[in-house]
Amino acid sequence: MTIVINMRDGLDERKVKIAARFIKKGKLVAFPTETVYGLGANALDKEAVIKIFHAKGRPADNPLIVHIADFEQVYELAREVPKEAELLAKHFWPGPLTMVLPKKENVPNETTGGLDSVAIRMPSHEIALGLIKASKKPIAAPSANISGRPSPTLAEHVVDDFYGKIECIIDGGETKIGVESTVLDLTTWPPMLLRPGGLPLEKIEEVIGEIQIHPAVMGKEVDLAKSPGMKYKHYSPNAEVVVVEGKKEKVREKLKELIRDLKAEGLKIGVMATGDFYEADEYFNLGESEEEIARNMFKALRELDKKGVDVILAEGIEEKGLGLAIMNRLRKAAGYKIIKVQ
Numbered sequence: 001m002t003i004v005i006n007m008r009d010g011l012d013e014r015k016v017k018i019a020a021r022f023i024k025k026g027k028l029v030a031f032p033t034e035t036v037y038g039l040g041a042n043a044l045d046k047e048a049v050i051k052i053f054h055a056k057g058r059p060a061d062n063p064l065i066v067h068i069a070d071f072e073q074v075y076e077l078a079r080e081v082p083k084e085a086e087l088l089a090k091h092f093w094p095g096p097l098t099m100v101l102p103k104k105e106n107v108p109n110e111t112t113g114g115l116d117s118v119a120i121r122m123p124s125h126e127i128a129l130g131l132i133k134a135s136k137k138p139i140a141a142p143s144a145n146i147s148g149r150p151s152p153t154l155a156e157h158v159v160d161d162f163y164g165k166i167e168c169i170i171d172g173g174e175t176k177i178g179v180e181s182t183v184l185d186l187t188t189w190p191p192m193l194l195r196p197g198g199l200p201l202e203k204i205e206e207v208i209g210e211i212q213i214h215p216a217v218m219g220k221e222v223d224l225a226k227s228p229g230m231k232y233k234h235y236s237p238n239a240e241v242v243v244v245e246g247k248k249e250k251v252r253e254k255l256k257e258l259i260r261d262l263k264a265e266g267l268k269i270g271v272m273a274t275g276d277f278y279e280a281d282e283y284f285n286l287g288e289s290e291e292e293i294a295r296n297m298f299k300a301l302r303e304l305d306k307k308g309v310d311v312i313l314a315e316g317i318e319e320k321g322l323g324l325a326i327m328n329r330l331r332k333a334a335g336y337k338i339i340k341v342q
């Protein structure tokens with residue numbers, strides 16, 4: 001049975017204790033963060049953590065992020081904490097930054113997918129922080145979607161994927177940022193960006209100087225041992241997704257042409273784009289700003305999919321700020337089916 005706890009009006013201390021009790025008992029609780037919903041369990045309880053992998057259908061070598069509510073908890077999880085990590089935490093925690101650090105022995109190998117490092121983040125969401133504090137445990141939580149599906153930005157998305165399969169879902173309304181956290185590896189020097197996310201790369205570099213970017217971030221084929229998450233197909237709806245990239249006007253021309261041609265073939269077409277109207281069967285307006293596009297992208301993929309379109313055509317955007325994270329997700333959703341126009 002799944003209990004859905006309504007906390008759309010904000011943190012409720014009494015209700016959060018009910019959810020925390022599930023965490024303490026080694027059960028699974030889905031909860032909102034500022035990025036996307038997480039599927040949480042006690043990070044130090046390997047039996048509980050294994051349940052996350054089973055529920056999601058997640059490969060065991062894809063490590064989880066451990067969520068904390070107090071900076072001191074870092075020292076219970078990481079055996080070395082470089083001063084850059086402390087500096088970044090001061091600037092960006094709570095917030096959408098995950099730091100990979102050498103792990104302490106008490107963190108189960110199940111949580112870290114067998115790696116000698118642990119990914120840690122302090123979410124900026126009162127319900128997430130309230131749950132971690134009330135359960136008195138660091139909470140391991142991947143995004144609360146079935147592996148390979150778009151990440152959830154609404155409790156409804158979590159219900160679609162997990163109702164009847166987990167003990168508890170906290171409904172905290174729509175998540176603010178909409179793309180997952182930025183993952184930064186601090187076990188190497190200079191630190192390396194493993195996943196672009198809600199905290200733009202430029203902001204990190206303002207604080208600690210230039211960092212390396214893992215080649216897979218730019219969609220290159222590489223040795224994927226470092227962050228196993230990168231090798232799995234991600235964010236894909238059932239429909240075929242195609243991204244069109246290039247100069248805005250050219251992209252729009254190309255999209256219109258594709259819609260016409262594919263419709264002529266009898267296909268049902270969905271379009272996700274920024275502001276303009278296309279003659280598609282289904283249209284999702286992502287909004288104009290990077291922030292709006294990030295917030296809407298996963299929802300657009302899920303909603304267009306629900307409407308049973310055969311093809312989703314997505315407008316590419318510039319890879320600066322949040323655009324880097326947005327394009328990383330879109331290209332993955334498309335399985336790298338990208339049309340470039342000049």
Ligand code: TXA
Pocket residue numbers: 033035036037038039062063064065096098100112115117118119121123141142143144179180181182183194195226227228229230
């Ligand atoms: O915003 C987020 O990060 C959300 C919310 C719930 O906090 N969580 C999330 O978790 O997106 P997940 O599991 O979907 O993505 C975690 C990513 C994966 O790409 C994984 O490979 C990487 O972090 N990761 C975790 N631990 C790692 C480690 N020790 N070394 C390298 N990469 C790691």
Ligand code: MG
Pocket residue numbers: 142143151
């Ligand atoms: Mg995920």
